[in-house]
Amino acid sequence: MKKAEDMVVNAELQERIxxxxxxxxxxxxxxxxxxxxxxxxxxxxxxxxxxxxxxxEELILLCYEAETREQTRRIESEIASGNDIMTIIxxxxxxxxxxxxxxxxxxIKDLWRFPRLQEAARQRRMMLxxxxxxxxxxxxxxxxxxxDVDYRLLFRFINSGSDRLNHQMEIFHYxxxxxxxxxxxxxxxxxxxxxxxxxxxxxxxxxVLYSEKV
Numbered sequence: 001m002k003k004a005e006d007m008v009v010n011a012e013l014q015e016r017i018x019x020x021x022x023x024x025x026x027x028x029x030x031x032x033x034x035x036x037x038x039x040x041x042x043x044x045x046x047x048x049x050x051x052x053x054x055x056x057e058e059l060i061l062l063c064y065e066a067e068t069r070e071q072t073r074r075i076e077s078e079i080a081s082g083n084d085i086m087t088i089i090x091x092x093x094x095x096x097x098x099x100x101x102x103x104x105x106x107x108i109k110d111l112w113r114f115p116r117l118q119e120a121a122r123q124r125r126m127m128l129x130x131x132x133x134x135x136x137x138x139x140x141x142x143x144x145x146x147x148d149v150d151y152r153l154l155f156r157f158i159n160s161g162s163d164r165l166n167h168q169m170e171i172f173h174y175x176x177x178x179x180x181x182x183x184x185x186x187x188x189x190x191x192x193x194x195x196x197x198x199x200x201x202x203x204x205x206x207x208v209l210y211s212e213k214v
Contacts, residue, residue, distance in 0.1 A: 101177070133151050136154075
């Protein structure tokens with residue numbers, strides 16, 4: 001019984017550590033945040049921190065995994081609620097832009113300097129391909145996206161573009177993450193949409209993406 005209780009306590013503490021680290025990484029950049037700072041932020045000893053998290057790279061991976069689980073949960077929840085595909089896409093994009101508005105340039109530059117994180121992202125992309133294709137197939141059925149688009153090719157193109165962007169971080173000296181997302185990914189989606197899909201996309205874009213800007 002004691003061992004089970006300890007596992008629950010450790011799991012709860014790990015969740016707290018991950019949430020704290022995510023906030024610090026977004027604000028200050030990954031390289032700037034030390035394990036000492038995380039322990040001070042949570043008011044726990046460094047020894048306790050290392051009993052739960054082996055090292056900083058493991059902490060980064062746990063943050064990445066937590067964020068991907070949350071993204072999956074949000075999408076599955078919206079599908080279960082009966083939202084159409086375009087609405088789900090806009091809501092997810094809005095969330096990404098809110099994160100982008102608060103992320104530091106240091107964090108963006110640091111993201112892909114960790115080999116284990118790069119490998120985790122590569123593995124996730126491989127697993128997501130079929131889900132992406134099925135997701136847009138549903139969008140085609142709903143009349144939101146054109147049927148003659150190769151969505152598998154689109155997925156691979158987006159990923160290759162993301163990889164190139166990771167090595168061209170100087171673009172963020174001239175454009176904010178919000179501007180990059182709005183003028184690349186959003187326009188790419190709009191180009192694949194049907195007339196009905198574009199109308200809904202534009203309507204939702206005004207209501208959701210620009211509600212705080214106008």
